[in-house]
Amino acid sequence: MQEPEASGRSETALVDPERHVESFRQAREARRLELVEDYVELIDDLIGDGGEARQVDIAARLGVAQPTVAKMLKRLCDEGLVQQRPYRGVFLTEAGKRLAGEARERHRIVERFLCALGVSPETARRDAEGIEHHVSAETLEAFRAFAEGRGG
Structure with a gap:
């Protein structure tokens, strides 16, 4: 650093x-x-x-x-x-x-990722509402892979 x-x-x-x-x-x-x-x-x-x-x-x-x-x-x-x-x-x-389904899926992935990091489900739900709109497809895929690897 x-x-x-x-x-x-x-x-x-x-x-x-x-x-x-x-x-x-x-x-x-x-x-x-x-x-x-x-x-x-x-x-x-x-x-x-x-x-x-x-x-x-x-x-x-x-x-x-x-x-x-x-x-x-x-x-x-x-x-x-x-x-x-x-x-x-x-x-x-x-x-x-179609757009609603895509947004819902992104929200679900971000929420599962945050929970896999140890964030409480309620906080993850609130925080995912916003993050979901600002991540690239590449980042979203990394979130999904991480959450699935953690059994999320």
Whole structure:
């Protein structure tokens, strides 16, 4: 390990600009997709639990106002992930169902990985909600392999 300089900074040089830009681009894209994935996963859960996903239920579960949900549902409709039917709630398209399944699987893998590290199940559940959106396929596969190797 290198000693920090007097300024408190390490002697490690910055990565080249192209790699730096790519890292930040990936982080921005993950943040953009995070909310979309959270919505479709919740809609899928609500439909699975009660047969329908209503705007009021989505707002209550996410802790946001109904106009916020309405704005996001419009975006999800525009992206072809959900369909809204008057007086019948919100339904996922095939693309929405696929995205919800992928998000759920990533969450499951991250949660199992954290538990395999010794994190309590409740903390792992909470922490996985967020981490799941920010890991690459390579890292996710390493998490999965580690958790499976630990019997997780």
